[in-house]
Amino acid sequence: MSRIPVALLSALLLCGCEPADNTADLRDFVALTKASSPGRALDPLPQPQPYQPVAYSAQDLKSPFAIASMLKAQAAPPRIDNGIRPDLDRPREELEKYSLGSLKMVGTLERDGRLALIRVPDGTVQTVQVGNFIGTDYGKILQISDNRIELLEIVPDNNGGWVERRNALTLAE
Template identity: 40%
Template sequence: MNKYLLCLCILTLGACSAANEDLHEWMQNTSQQAKSKPIKSKQTEINIQPNYNPPALPQMNIFDPARLKAGLQGTNAPDLNRPRQILENYSLNELHYVGLIKAAGKAPSAFIAVDGHVYTVKLGNYLGQNYGHITAITPDEIVISELVEDSYSNWSSRRASLPLQAADSTSAKTSSRN
């Protein structure tokens, strides 16, 4: 029985060695095929372009305290200390001039609709987001004078109008005036 066991072990070890020889032979063939002459690469030309220099802009600091102070003390600067009125929270495109009422001996008042509410306004009331105040009320339109700040902290006045609107139309006209 020992002879059979010994023969079985020798045959098993002999069978394993043949498989490894095939593996080693394949590895050598593959590595020889992989070793080839290096391919010469073409040299590509690199086009060096000059650096882009953007045009020089004025070095204006929008947070410069002197600039901000000058803007607030400008001749046309709005009064920032006055209490804001409710219609200043809306842009002119959101406001609808829907009617006018005149009483004998009194200045006319207008009705402005926004967000499902109707407000009564008169000459001098403020509305819109650009410090606009009402300068004239006519049956066809409300004339508004707005103050707009430019990039140099100068305030300029511009005329805007809110035309009388039908129930389905929406528009506001604006024109600049320095």
């Protein structure tokens, strides 16, 4: 009994494998198009030109690919000594080992002149006065007000010299 459903199922599957001619209309269209359009012969391919070697004559000129030659062409302007340079022989002060961005002004005091209170990255607070140096750019304190420390830094320029730059540290809120 179980063989009859299997045989019917097999016959049904084999019927699905019968080739169907679904492309008859496509074949008719292609045949009609070929019959109605006149064919012409293709033009022959052009003959390749024979190879003619060319002698390289630019070996004595600058190579456009050599970076060193381009850098020499863009020589740095001559260094002008303006007399500005940091005093590298003086002893460095405690706050010169911190960048100016890592220092915070937290207040001022009046004791034999105005003092500023500076918090350093380790959390301690130190006092500075006019004439002290702070920051990594040889910053000398010029003036201390209630909410600002004015300083003059000496920074390297692009030509191997030094220039002065004004900067300030403001009261942190």
